[in-house]
Amino acid sequence: MLRAVVFGACLLAGGMAAAQQGETLADVKQDLAVLTVELRKLRAELNTTGAPSVAVGGSALDRITAIESELQRVTAKTEELEFRIGQVVRDGTNRIGDLKFRICELEPGCDIGRLSETDPLGGDAGPAPVAAQPAPPPATDALPFDGELAISEEADFRAALEALDEGDYAGAEMLFAQFRETYPMGPLEPAALIGEGRALEAQGHTREAARRYLSAYSGFPDAKVAPEALWRLGDALGALGSVSEACITLGEVALRYPGSDAVSRATASRQSLGCQ
Template identity: 50%
Template structure:
């Protein structure tokens, strides 16, 4: 029985360690649970075939305890599958909502043809990693990097371009700032500063009185990182923009999401006030 317990502990350690890894998916966890169940069944069969379960060497209630562990593993696997199904439904629903908002914003934007809109990326989805090219020497290539928040690295040119656009926005030159920020998000998609750049572009377009364009920028900011630093404010301003565009039902739903996703935040409080202004039910 000591051998069985030791084997179970050694098998569980990778699962417990990976549970702390945010990059692990539910599918990974389910696969590890399945592997653990298979290992457990093999150990159980060995215990039974050796006669230890009936001879008393492993303890009189060894099989009862093993059956309990086996049932627990089955419940964990089933629960993981249930959570994964719910998560997939949430992602699908969220993606559809964002796609609908993009369509409505396009309809409200002069010169925008809804037929040209591509498919909406899955909410929270990750871009598939391409085959890495051979690493180049940054010094030999004349490229240097600067640390960014959270340990990510930025090309110096990326930081400089962002700082330049932010500086122009601070001077009140909203048109130039909006153009610079649009160029930035196209040049550095998915970078550490992309969400903030989308958000600041929304601010610049708001300053220009382009409510529809600003709403699209706030939507892009939220979609870039639904749990990011600017996500709550971007969702709030998206809801306010939809209300100003006459899309009150969509505005109410969007503003309601702020409180659900970011309870207790300043954005949630402001969203509640905005909902009262739009007379949301």
Template identity: 45%
Template sequence: MRWLLLSAALLASPAFAQDKAQTLADLQAELAKLSADFNGLKAELVQSGAASSGAAGGDALQRMDAIEAALTRITAKTEEIELKVNRVVSDGTNRIGDIEFRLCEATEGCDPSNIPETPVLGGGDTAAPAAAAPAAAADPAPAEDAPELAMGEKNDFDRAKGVLGQGDFRAAADLFATFTQSYPGSPLSEEANFNRGEALAKLGDTANSARAYLEAFSGKPDGPFAAESLLKLGQALGTLGQTPDACVTLAEVGNRFPGTIHATNAQVSMQGLGCQ
């Protein structure tokens, strides 16, 4: 199972998810400019009567034809990129679901039929980023800079974190699990899932800790806990005996987060597993 290799196409390489988003934004900005030019030129022709004046309007009409052709070309290119992005996100999500299923099989008492539907890789709808791009560019709302928390959300998180710090790992794992269920989409979800993984690892529950690390990473692949979550997911897979998947996952740490302590630790873990 090689879901991380494919998710690299969308998330890992600085050239896919980020550059694709920039490409879409650039194309959409060009579309908007061309549309404005086209409409402005058309209005100018109507006002001046040049559209019916023969040679006087010939040059303007040629410009309109050129703009219209450019609009058609860029629209087609934008749709092509959106399809590619959506296809990779969909496939990456399916592969994450596959690893969740395999982790469930390795977990005593886990019923694969009760595994919830895997959320879209990185959160949100696969089609949403492209559709929302123009609005994001025109109105850079600072909502993400200072996310609002639900009433009691921060207190519940701090309580779970405090229990973890006290060494009551079972209670901490349960509290973090309750937190992620009570506040879906919380800006603290990534850290909550990571901390749940830490608590479960301390309890020796490797399979469930791996699932928690996977949820932390897949929920926010560029978040502050992404590198360590991916590292610990790979290490947990190695402990579970899933060496090929562990090697791919650990290699991805170096690909995504080069030069970090997590990349160095991933290399050490790969050597211990005998990864090629």
């Protein structure tokens, strides 16, 4: 707050040229030099004289009376300074905005219309800004779950999913594992198992990935991601050389989950493995 007072007072003390036409960058620099000098003067005024103005002595009643009087004086002074600070900040902020406008006029290619709004000096002075509304949580329709989720739970899952989509497989594996530890047996548990399995498979850990897919399918056969888990399990079994088991598993996708997107994927996997 003190910095806001000092800097704002400098802006008030410095005389800025009113004329805008014909102004050069040197004129702007001159204004800044004036402000620097005024800042040094104000810094000198901030130094104490070394002699306190409060003296408390005498009887207990006298001391109480003196303290109450001093408190009233300090309170009144604080209110006065608060009012002055508000004025200084508003005027200083306007002057900073004007300075930005003038500099932009002098710089080739500067778009005045794209200048950002000047923040109040000190960050929190002046009238309290309207509280920003928190950003709404991401839509849950893209998640493999239809119910309500805690904001932190959804955010953690999306962070793991984002790492997977960006190819950070080690990071995704860790994030999905941490998610399952933080929200054990939650509504996104089967999807987290599949995500962790995908991250493992991308790193060449196919056997561990198959275990995650099996856990997702066997533990949550009615989940939205169960068809995908069964398809990925069959695909992983084929990659591990268990072609017969893979063909049987992939064939179960159409039988157990007809109409799901995983059916076409399982069919393609069966064809690539030469299943009969």
